[in-house]
Amino acid sequence: MEADTRTEVVLLACGSFNPITNMHMRLFELARDYLHETGKYKVVKGIISPVGDGYQKKGLIEAYHRVAMAVLASESSDWVKVDPWESEQEEWVETAKVVRHHHEELLMSGQCKDEADHVKKGKKRKLGASEGGVSERLLNTAVPELKLLCGADLLESFGTPNPWKEEDITEIVGKYGLVCVTRSGSDAQRFIYQSDLLWKHKKNIHLVNEWITNDISATWIRRALRRAQSVKYLLPEPVLDYIQSHNLYSPDSEEKNADVILAPLQKHANLSK
Numbered sequence: 001m002e003a004d005t006r007t008e009v010v011l012l013a014c015g016s017f018n019p020i021t022n023m024h025m026r027l028f029e030l031a032r033d034y035l036h037e038t039g040k041y042k043v044v045k046g047i048i049s050p051v052g053d054g055y056q057k058k059g060l061i062e063a064y065h066r067v068a069m070a071v072l073a074s075e076s077s078d079w080v081k082v083d084p085w086e087s088e089q090e091e092w093v094e095t096a097k098v099v100r101h102h103h104e105e106l107l108m109s110g111q112c113k114d115e116a117d118h119v120k121k122g123k124k125r126k127l128g129a130s131e132g133g134v135s136e137r138l139l140n141t142a143v144p145e146l147k148l149l150c151g152a153d154l155l156e157s158f159g160t161p162n163p164w165k166e167e168d169i170t171e172i173v174g175k176y177g178l179v180c181v182t183r184s185g186s187d188a189q190r191f192i193y194q195s196d197l198l199w200k201h202k203k204n205i206h207l208v209n210e211w212i213t214n215d216i217s218a219t220w221i222r223r224a225l226r227r228a229q230s231v232k233y234l235l236p237e238p239v240l241d242y243i244q245s246h247n248l249y250s251p252d253s254e255e256k257n258a259d260v261i262l263a264p265l266q267k268h269a270n271l272s273k
C-alpha cells in the first residue's frame, strides 16, 4: 500500500457564532471536500472558536451560551470541535493571535507524540507553518498545517483598513493560509486581485465555491427569533432547543453593546493616537 503523502490540515473558524447555524457547520464540510479534491491535503480536524464577550459587537450574547450552542452543534460531527480558549479571554483577542495560539497548541501536541511511531509507519508528514522562533526540536516534529476558515464577508473585511492591521493579515495569509467559502457570483476573486497584499499571497488563499447557495446568517436568525418567527431547519435542533429553554435573543439582547464601539475599532483608535 502506498504511503499517504498528503499534508494534514486543521481548519480554524473564528466568529461570533451568535448563534451557530447550519451554514457554519456546512463551511467545514465544504472546505474539507475542496481540500480533499485537490489530492494534496487531508483535513484532520475542524475547530470552532467563538469570540469573547470583549469583542463588544451589538447583540452579542454571553460567550458561555454561544460556546454551549456550538458544542451542541458540533455533536453531529465527528471531526469538528469547539475550543473555548478565545471566548474565555477577558479582552478581545486579535484573530492573528488566536491562530498563533492554536498553532502553538498543535506544536505542543506534536511534541508529545511518539515520533518513532510515524517513522515506523514510514509516514513523512510535512510540517505546517513553522518558521519564526520555533525550536529545532519542534521543527523536527510532524505537525499539521493550520488554516483559517472563513466566509467571503470576512475576507472582504480585510479591505476595511480599521479593524485589521496589515501585519496581522500578512501573518494569517502568508504564514498559515486561508480557506474562504464564497458564493457563486461573489467577488472574492476580484477582491484578491484588487489587493496587493492578498495578491502576493494568493497561493495561500483557497477559494471554495458554494454551488448549493445558502444565505443563512446569524443576524437573520436573531431577527426572526425576536419576531417569534420559526427558525426550524436553519440551525441544529439541539441549538434551537437551547435557545428556547434559555429564552435567548429578544429585543433587549439585540441592544447589548448598542452604544459601545467594536473592540477592534477601539484598539485601532488607541494605537493611532
Ligand SMILES: Nc1ncnc2c1ncn2[C@@H]1O[C@H](COP(=O)(O)OP(=O)(O)OP(=O)(O)O)[C@@H](O)[C@H]1O
Pocket: 013, 014, 015, 016, 017, 018, 021, 023, 024, 027, 149, 150, 151, 152, 153, 154, 181, 182, 214, 215, 216, 217, 218, 219, 220
Ligand atoms: N452563509 C454563509 N456563507 C459563507 N460564510 C458564512 C456564512 N455565514 C457565516 N459565514 C462565515 O462564518 C464565520 C463566522 O461568522 P459569524 O459568526 O459572523 O456568522 P454570521 O452568520 O455572519 O453572523 P452575523 O450575521 O452575526 O455577522 C465567518 O467567517 C463568516 O464569513
Ligand SMILES: NC(=O)c1ccc[n+]([C@@H]2O[C@H](COP(=O)(O)O)[C@@H](O)[C@H]2O)c1
Pocket: 014, 015, 016, 017, 051, 055, 057, 093, 094, 095, 096, 154, 163, 164, 165, 168, 264
Ligand atoms: N484585527 C482582527 O484581528 C479582527 C478584526 C475584526 C474582526 N475580527 C474577527 O473576525 C470575526 C468576525 O466575526 P463577526 O463577523 O461575527 O463580527 C471575529 O472572530 C473577530 O474576532 C478580527
Ligand SMILES: [Zn+2]
Pocket: 153
Ligand atoms: Zn458575520
